[in-house]
Amino acid sequence: MRSETDIVPLDKRTPGVQAIEPLIFPVLEAVYTRREKRLRLLAEQLGEAEGGYFKFLSYLVEAQQILKHMPLGAADVSAIRAVPKQGCDQDHLEKLLLEIPSWQQAFLFLVQQVGCVVPETTRTMLEKCGQDIPDLTKQAASLLCGEYAQVDAGVAVILWAALSVCWAQAVEQDQKHIQQEQLVGEARVCPCCGAQPVASLVLGGDREGLRYLQCSLCETRWHRVRSICVECGASAHLEHWVFEDLKAPVQIESCGDCKTYLKVLRLDYDPELDALADDLGSFALDTAVEQQGFARAGLNPFSFPG
Ligand SMILES: [Zn+2]
Ligand SMILES: [Zn+2]
Incomplete structure (x- = not known):
């Protein structure tokens, strides 16, 4: 069965190596x-x-x-x-x-x-x-x-x-008025509206392995390279947390430098995941990581902090 994706496949008519798009707009x-x-x-x-x-x-x-x-x-x-x-x-x-x-x-x-x-x-x-x-x-x-x-x-x-x-x-x-080329970078917040991300998405298909952050307000996804902390940009003390299964589609990435964490949704393992719903649905993972002294980065608007 074909997965119902809101991430439009790349245009295959363009030959050669595809450049990484800075933004994937919401459908x-x-x-x-x-x-x-x-x-x-x-x-x-x-x-x-x-x-x-x-x-x-x-x-x-x-x-x-x-x-x-x-x-x-x-x-x-x-x-x-x-x-x-x-x-x-x-x-x-x-x-x-x-x-x-x-x-x-x-x-x-x-x-x-x-x-x-x-x-x-x-x-x-x-x-x-x-x-x-x-x-x-x-x-x-x-x-x-x-x-x-x-x-x-x-x-x-x-x-x-x-x-x-x-x-x-x-x-x-x-x-069509949002200039993609001006938005390439290492944005911690959404380049389109300035809001925080809900979670990281690791994409599958023809964008296999690329990481995008999902905006909590305007639903845009913006690219950020993997292996760096979304919050502080450090890379020395990143860890990935899962319960038992290493190929679990919902994981957590924590940073020992700034002591924050963010959910990582592996759409390459399960393309049906949704950032807001599945982040909220995996709260047991948050509890386990928070017990180790990490604080949540980003925002899930289904569960405001405080
Ligand atoms: Zn946004
Ligand atoms: Zn960090």
Whole structure:
């Protein structure tokens, strides 16, 4: 059976050795289809009861997929692409976000869609959040600035999902204007939007063995050479962690220099993996590595730190 991939194969019509692409842009339809499938499968494998977290996330991703069918207007694409990638002052960011209606509407839509699978009190709280746009904007700016503790954990997951579907669509709709050649390098954060990676992906197929980082916000993948630490660039004390099976598709790479770790998803071993779902689904591995004194690098927007 052909695997449902969202990573488009290389163009075979170009002869000779292929250059490594700095970026692989998201094909959102396929990203959401696969993520939802993985979340449902993990819910089943974990024996999750109705109302469990993986099932809730699968509804959330299903709702993002519906939003994907409502393309952003040109003004919102430009406004999102103009948001500074890094170093933006939170007050200034708030002003910019207030002028972008698409993510606000996306939040309201997502709350409406998942309302039937969350407890009544949560639904009421989320609806209240959606009615106070200035406060919701403040929370969105906090999330984008990495101030996760400022935002209620239940709101944060849905709010990030709303921002993410808009940021990812903006990249998808604007990708012909993104200059690939200017983005080659050793970026620790996403060259398209400045967000942190969820995990490393080691690709298979015609990109066999190449490592890309998956963006937690706009879903773009960017290339980084293997055998260096994603966080600090050191290479002397990297270790790979697995439970028993050396060919396990979900692994951890830790760095003894900066004492951080990041999940590595071996798509060359299992092309069906999804960064967000399978990172969350392998939390036992995180616990084992954190007990050895390593701290998590990157961000999984299904599980905010703190
Ligand atoms: Zn990004
Ligand atoms: Zn390091």
